Amino acid sequence: MDYYTLMYLHLATVIPCFLIGTMLLMLKKGTGIHRSFGRVYMILMLITATITLFMPADVGPRFLNHFGWIHSFSFLTIYTVPTAYWAIKKGNVKSHSRKMVLLYFGAIIIAGGFTFSPGRYLHDLFFG
Template sequence: MEYLDLVYFHLVTVVLAFVIGTYLLIKRKGTKNHKFLGRLYMVLMLLTAISTLFIPAQVGGFIFYHFGYIHILSLITLYTVPEAFIAIKKNNVKKHRNSMIILYVSAILIAGTFAFTPGRLLHTWLFV
């Protein structure tokens, strides 16, 4: 995949995850619909995080090769999704809920905010 193809893929998966994640946070928990959308949300978040590992950092310093500080949020996602899945399978609702909140806040809200800062691609597309 070329660089822009990866960026578009990442953008599609994260926008879908944002919509589904927001819906899941608002609506009643434990229903069949919640479980189905929750699995879809987790898959989208994993795809989003994996895709970022192939997109080089454009702003800020590099940590390791082409990885920047924002890639730390991808690692949090790759840890948090399985953690939340295992927690709910073990009927640990509190841990599952906390993991999902951490995932939503760090990987969608914080990373999304960074995506619109000057020098980043989305900022350039929308404001320049």
């Protein structure tokens, strides 16, 4: 798959993550709707993180001629989603909550913010 196909697939999964994640932060926790949307959110986050691993870094230094520093958010997501899932399954609400809030702000807000930096597609789309 070429870079642009992967990028559009990533956008198609991460934009719903942003919307669902924002909604989940505002809704009452532990309800049926929270659990249902939470499952969708976790699945989409895993899909979007996996997609990004196939996208070579376009900005900044590369490791193994492929991975950039922004890929660290992908690896963080692939680790955090299952551990947050297991935390809630074990009844550890505090750990689950902390992981999910950090995931939202780290992988969506911070990493998403960096996608608007010069040299990236979204920067060119919105500011170019």
